[in-house]
Amino acid sequence: MALPVLDYEHENTQAFIHEVMSRSEQNITACYQCRRCAAGCPVGEETGYVTPDRLIRMILLGDREQALSNKLVWKCVSCYTCGTRCPNEIQTAKIIETLKHMSKEEHLDPLLPKVAAFHKSFCTAANHLGRLNEIEFMGLYEIKNAFHDLIHFKFREIFKETMLQAKLGLRMTKKKRMHFGIQKVKHLSDLKRLLKKAKKRAADGV
Amino acid sequence: MEIAYYPGCTLHASSQIYDIQTKLVLGEMGINLNELEDWNCCGATSASKTDDFLSVAMPARNLGIADNSGLSELVIPCSACYSRMLVAQHRLASNHRLKDEINAELTKKVKGNIRIMSILEVLVPKAESGELAEKTTKQLKGLEPACYYGCLQTRFPYDVPVPDDVENPQGMEIVLKALGANPIDWSYKTDCCGASATVNDIDTALLLMSKIFKDAVARGANCFVTTCPMCQLNLDAYQEQMKQKYDIDQDMPVYFITELIGVAMDKSPEELQIDRHFVDTIGLLKELNLI
Ligand code: SF4
Ligand code: SF4
Numbered sequence: 001m002a003l004p005v006l007d008y009e010h011e012n013t014q015a016f017i018h019e020v021m022s023r024s025e026q027n028i029t030a031c032y033q034c035r036r037c038a039a040g041c042p043v044g045e046e047t048g049y050v051t052p053d054r055l056i057r058m059i060l061l062g063d064r065e066q067a068l069s070n071k072l073v074w075k076c077v078s079c080y081t082c083g084t085r086c087p088n089e090i091q092t093a094k095i096i097e098t099l100k101h102m103s104k105e106e107h108l109d110p111l112l113p114k115v116a117a118f119h120k121s122f123c124t125a126a127n128h129l130g131r132l133n134e135i136e137f138m139g140l141y142e143i144k145n146a147f148h149d150l151i152h153f154k155f156r157e158i159f160k161e162t163m164l165q166a167k168l169g170l171r172m173t174k175k176k177r178m179h180f181g182i183q184k185v186k187h188l189s190d191l192k193r194l195l196k197k198a199k200k201r202a203a204d205g206v
Numbered sequence: 207m208e209i210a211y212y213p214g215c216t217l218h219a220s221s222q223i224y225d226i227q228t229k230l231v232l233g234e235m236g237i238n239l240n241e242l243e244d245w246n247c248c249g250a251t252s253a254s255k256t257d258d259f260l261s262v263a264m265p266a267r268n269l270g271i272a273d274n275s276g277l278s279e280l281v282i283p284c285s286a287c288y289s290r291m292l293v294a295q296h297r298l299a300s301n302h303r304l305k306d307e308i309n310a311e312l313t314k315k316v317k318g319n320i321r322i323m324s325i326l327e328v329l330v331p332k333a334e335s336g337e338l339a340e341k342t343t344k345q346l347k348g349l350e351p352a353c354y355y356g357c358l359q360t361r362f363p364y365d366v367p368v369p370d371d372v373e374n375p376q377g378m379e380i381v382l383k384a385l386g387a388n389p390i391d392w393s394y395k396t397d398c399c400g401a402s403a404t405v406n407d408i409d410t411a412l413l414l415m416s417k418i419f420k421d422a423v424a425r426g427a428n429c430f431v432t433t434c435p436m437c438q439l440n441l442d443a444y445q446e447q448m449k450q451k452y453d454i455d456q457d458m459p460v461y462f463i464t465e466l467i468g469v470a471m472d473k474s475p476e477e478l479q480i481d482r483h484f485v486d487t488i489g490l491l492k493e494l495n496l497i
Contacts, residue, residue, distance in 0.1 A: 046413070083361075099382045101258075114407065118405060118406040126250075127247075132217070132250075134215075206259075
């Protein structure tokens with residue numbers, strides 16, 4: 001695969017590296033490209049040429065566009081193998097989390113919209129009543145998915161996804177693994193305040 | 207002996223059997239579990255992918271409750287909850303500004319004095335001292351489990367103390383050997399099952415699970431044992447789909463470690479609710495005359 005030649009811009013690159021390093025708390029300039037991380041990454045077969053070491057290289061070379069939107073950022077399963085084995089203690093999974101946040105802030109379309117919808121729905125559902133209710137969470141997730149598919153005219157996808165999750169739900173019900181009651185926290189005030197603080201911090205860019 | 211207990215959302219929903227079994231088995235060993243009052247969701251992996259502050263703040267409320275419970279130890283059987291709470295405790299201890307900012311909103315403040323333990327940290331010393339074997343009446347002869355730890359039991363995004371070998375943990379093996387089982391040696395014990403990818407990126411998850419499964423089968427395991435409800439549900443509920451896609455024909459029951467201890471203690475399958483699995487878990491135990 002031929003890759004486009006990258007124009008290196010010193011100032012933008014420095015700013016980008018600095019932002020990723022401070023937000024992820026990872027010292028990526030320590031990376032000496034030994035590729036131990038790549039050797040252990042379980043999703044390597046699925047991410048094309050982007051491996052953790054190459055992701056770091058992209059950032060160091062200032063290729064912001066590629067770094068914010070590539071398969072590894074969306075396929076990473078947060079297994080922490082890369083960081084556990086890195087001789088320089090670089091946790092690429094944390095860099096990936098940072099890149100996800102940055103791509104969201106720049107309103108880039110997630111490469112795997114379902115992954116983004118999943119985590120967002122989880123947090124919304126968990127913070128609604130303080131505990132996660134799987135039915136509420138999956139409901140929110142499916143609505144987000146369906147909405148995304150709808151605006152992209154993917155009607156067949158909506159049908160496929162709904163059938164798939166409905167089937168799983170049925171099987172879980174059969175095995176008495178589905179929980180129909182609602183679980184919740186009695187005193188929600190602490191959580192509501194923390195949630196408000198989180199929103200304020202995000203808005204202030206802390 | 208009294209220990210604080212954080213079940214987490216999953217143990218009160220799809221993996222309720224793990225909650226039931228944990229209470230039963232630890233109770234039998236004289237450990238009284240004191241559930242944290244009014245605990246909340248730990249945020250799991252999703253919070254850290256959505257909002258870094260929340261990924262510490264959500265567990266922090268639970269830590270505050272635990273720190274003020276008057277107990278000194280907290281057991282968390284779910285690997286994801288265990289990992290998140292441990293990481294949050296570590297981050298709060300090393301970042302006073304963050305701690306003050308979060309404590310300002312908490313009714314019960316984080317002090318940082320509770321000792322967080324996985325279920326293995328409770329079980330392993332009991333197995334090593336012989337106490338566990340004393341409480342059991344049956345030897346799990348013929349059981350050759352692949353002990354599956356997944357990601358969250360030994361790998362953390364921060365430098366927290368890990369109580370077992372990171373790449374080749376032995377906790378589950380120690381417990382199961384004490385019960386007379388013969389856990390196999392294998393290479394995929396800490397590999398990732400795909401976690402939430404079974405819901406949002408199924409092909410990746412099936413690929414990862416197929417590798418784990420193939421290695422366990424090739425090494426002669428007759429079942430999986432795990433401590434993580436996410437790993438348990440994935441390997442169990444998606445096993446059929448994975449086997450079809452990758453042309454595998456052996457079935458493998460996926461047990462929680464607590465149900466095997468329960469069997470060794472001669473608890474009935476009804477009491478342990480062993481039948482609430484997708485892949486049949488009863489057949490193998492009957493075949494081996496364990497129930
Ligand atoms: S293991 Fe660490 S030092 Fe080696 S290439 Fe990966 S990130 Fe760089
Ligand atoms: S944490 Fe992500 S990038 Fe690192 S090894 Fe695991 S899947 Fe690969």
